Amino acid sequence: MLINGHPASSINAADRGLAYGDGIYRTLEVMNGQPLLWRWQWQRLAADCASLLLPCPDEALLLAEIQAVAANLERAVVKIVLTRGVGQRGYAIPAACSPTRIVSAAPWAGYPAERAAQGICVRWCETRLAIQPRLAGIKHLNRLENVLARSEWHDPAIAEGLLLDMDGTVVEGTMSNLFMVQDGELLTPLLDRCGVSGAMRASIIDTATMLGIAVRETRLTPAQLLAADEAFVCNSLAGIWPLRQLDGHRWPVGALSARLQQLAR
Amino acid sequence: MLINGHPASSINAADRGLAYGDGIYRTLEVMNGQPLLWRWQWQRLAADCASLLLPCPDEALLLAEIQAVAANLERAVVKIVLTRGVGQRGYAIPAACSPTRIVSAAPWAGYPAERAAQGICVRWCETRLAIQPRLAGIKHLNRLENVLARSEWHDPAIAEGLLLDMDGTVVEGTMSNLFMVQDGELLTPLLDRCGVSGAMRASIIDTATMLGIAVRETRLTPAQLLAADEAFVCNSLAGIWPLRQLDGHRWPVGALSARLQQLAR
Numbered sequence: 001m002l003i004n005g006h007p008a009s010s011i012n013a014a015d016r017g018l019a020y021g022d023g024i025y026r027t028l029e030v031m032n033g034q035p036l037l038w039r040w041q042w043q044r045l046a047a048d049c050a051s052l053l054l055p056c057p058d059e060a061l062l063l064a065e066i067q068a069v070a071a072n073l074e075r076a077v078v079k080i081v082l083t084r085g086v087g088q089r090g091y092a093i094p095a096a097c098s099p100t101r102i103v104s105a106a107p108w109a110g111y112p113a114e115r116a117a118q119g120i121c122v123r124w125c126e127t128r129l130a131i132q133p134r135l136a137g138i139k140h141l142n143r144l145e146n147v148l149a150r151s152e153w154h155d156p157a158i159a160e161g162l163l164l165d166m167d168g169t170v171v172e173g174t175m176s177n178l179f180m181v182q183d184g185e186l187l188t189p190l191l192d193r194c195g196v197s198g199a200m201r202a203s204i205i206d207t208a209t210m211l212g213i214a215v216r217e218t219r220l221t222p223a224q225l226l227a228a229d230e231a232f233v234c235n236s237l238a239g240i241w242p243l244r245q246l247d248g249h250r251w252p253v254g255a256l257s258a259r260l261q262q263l264a265r
Numbered sequence: 266m267l268i269n270g271h272p273a274s275s276i277n278a279a280d281r282g283l284a285y286g287d288g289i290y291r292t293l294e295v296m297n298g299q300p301l302l303w304r305w306q307w308q309r310l311a312a313d314c315a316s317l318l319l320p321c322p323d324e325a326l327l328l329a330e331i332q333a334v335a336a337n338l339e340r341a342v343v344k345i346v347l348t349r350g351v352g353q354r355g356y357a358i359p360a361a362c363s364p365t366r367i368v369s370a371a372p373w374a375g376y377p378a379e380r381a382a383q384g385i386c387v388r389w390c391e392t393r394l395a396i397q398p399r400l401a402g403i404k405h406l407n408r409l410e411n412v413l414a415r416s417e418w419h420d421p422a423i424a425e426g427l428l429l430d431m432d433g434t435v436v437e438g439t440m441s442n443l444f445m446v447q448d449g450e451l452l453t454p455l456l457d458r459c460g461v462s463g464a465m466r467a468s469i470i471d472t473a474t475m476l477g478i479a480v481r482e483t484r485l486t487p488a489q490l491l492a493a494d495e496a497f498v499c500n501s502l503a504g505i506w507p508l509r510q511l512d513g514h515r516w517p518v519g520a521l522s523a524r525l526q527q528l529a530r
Contacts, residue, residue, distance in 0.1 A: 001278060003278065008278070009277065009278055009279075010275035010276060010277055010278055011275060011276060011278045011283065012274065012275055013266060013268065013273070013274055013275055013276045013346075013367050013369070014274075014369075015283070016412075017283050018276065018280070018282050018283045018346070018348075018406065019290070019346070019406065019408070020286075020406065020407075020408035020409060020411065020412050021285075021286030021406055021407050021408060021409055022408070022409060022412050025284070027354075052409070053416070077354065079354075081278075081283070081284070083283075089292075089342065089344075089371070090415070090440070091408065091411045091412045091414070091415035091416075091439055091440060092412075092415045092416060093412065093415075093416045102278050104278070104279075106354070127399060128397075128399075130395035130396055130397035130400075130459075131395055131396070131431055132393075132395035132410070132431075134392060134393075134410075134413055135395075135409060135410070135413075140409055141283065141284065141285065141286055141409075142285075142286050142407035142408070142409045143284070143285035143286060143287070143356065143407070144285060144286055144287060144317070144400055144405055144406075144407045145397070145399075145400070146285065146356045147281075147285050147287050147356045147358065148399055148400075149356070150355070150356035150357045150358075151318070151356075151357060151358045166396055166397075174356055175355070175356060194395075
């Protein structure tokens with residue numbers, strides 16, 4: 001682990017990242033020193049910094065630190081956390097803040113291969129996502145909703161829980177973004193009111209668009225999802241997991257899901 | 266500063282308090298070793314732990330740590346932070362979690378006395394509070410909304426900003442709770458959908474009730490607040506600050522506000 005470029009494993013207890021969740025993060029796979037989906041990870045990270053008025057680190061510096069922490073790992077999970085740093089008491093953003101940059105790596109064995117191959121069982125979460133346009137899409141450190149949602153089930157046969165917002169529209173999984181296919185069109189929830197805009201989601205949108213597949217970000221109801229021809233969740237570590245079962249509904253692994261899986265690899 | 270009872274100033278960078286804001290906090294004044302409003306602080310702390318399924322520390326232990334960190338300070342601000350501790354990757358609450366308990370003190374000079382005596386100028390914040398009943402009232406570590414709201418103004422003549430929720434009802438200040446007086450009745454926003462339930466707010470409700478003053482938690486509109494006979498914000502460090510000016514409206518310091526101020530001391 002590197003903290004502001006130096007080997008360390010602890011942070012100042014007065015850091016605003018702890019006090020207020022005043023920061024952002026990204027999680028990515030690094031294979032043989034290469035951060036996967038870096039273009040989208042970096043785009044999202046820079047956008048999130050801008051949204052929260054956090055100083056954005058230099059890209060080359062960050063890449064060097066990612067490669068340093070993952071140097072001895074063939075396949076690593078790297079986590080980047082950026083906070084506004086140590087602050088005085090009070091919520092106001094300090095005029096001069098010295099941000100904290102944490103880059104850490106752990107060995108990564110991947111998820112069970114059958115999740116991608118055969119699809120997963122998912123459930124609806126009772127926890128609803130609050131509607132907060134000012135924070136929508138940002139991968140910030142205020143993640144209690146995800147903690148509560150992920151704590152609703154312990155059955156290992158359920159790989160993911162799906163979240164609705166307070167209005168009852170479908171948003172995402174607890175740790176993934178969601179797509180569905182209807183009549184050849186790829187649909188994914190619009191993340192302008194809540195949810196996290198993941199790098200894998202962004203890469204799928206770009207890839208599908210390049211291939212001439214119609215992609216649309218829109219509001220989706222649970223009924224629309226259940227009526228989909230195909231559906232899948234995705235994130236940077238899992239890749240694409242087709243949905244196999246939700247409530248009483250079952251899907252086969254669809255052709256477009258399988259094609260996007262191949263392209264994602 | 267004591268971390269889990271030991272003198273320290275840093276926490277493990279893998280703490281869930283940093284990763285997800287998975288924890289709670291309280292801020293209190295300690296005068297000559299006596300934590301003020303302790304009965305309400307402890308009630309709220311225990312309730313918040315229960316809401317988030319966080320292990321609650323022993324009261325006697327916590328009191329001893331508060332007194333230890335404030336030992337050499339006549340007047341101290343003590344902050345208590347409780348997190349779910351270091352976790353594995355992922356949102357799920359670990360079966361065995363070892364919480365982190367941070368108790369720190371700083372000298373406290375109080376706020377300028379004229380705020381309590383003459384009242385304060387406040388403004389409306391543009392940042393709205395998201396509606397999330399599962400987290401409403403809890404003084405948790407997901408405080409980005411407060412950070413954004415407090416960053417909307419820099420004018421030192423404005424002592425506080427008032428927050429509306431997404432439905433446009435009045436909730437609280439960025440760092441305070443809100444009360445208004447109408448026809449002798451004390452009204453304060455119901456915190457069942459968002460907002461922080463502060464110890465001073467709880468003590469005012471209890472004190473007023475004991476005195477036979479009618480108190481009601483309810484939804485309040487901006488128009489109702491502007492039409493109030495008296496209004497004030499409060500927190501454990503500030504005590505009670507009457508509202509003197511908001512938009513074009515001006516209030517004198519009201520009789521009930523002044524009486525509650527005296528009782529709060």
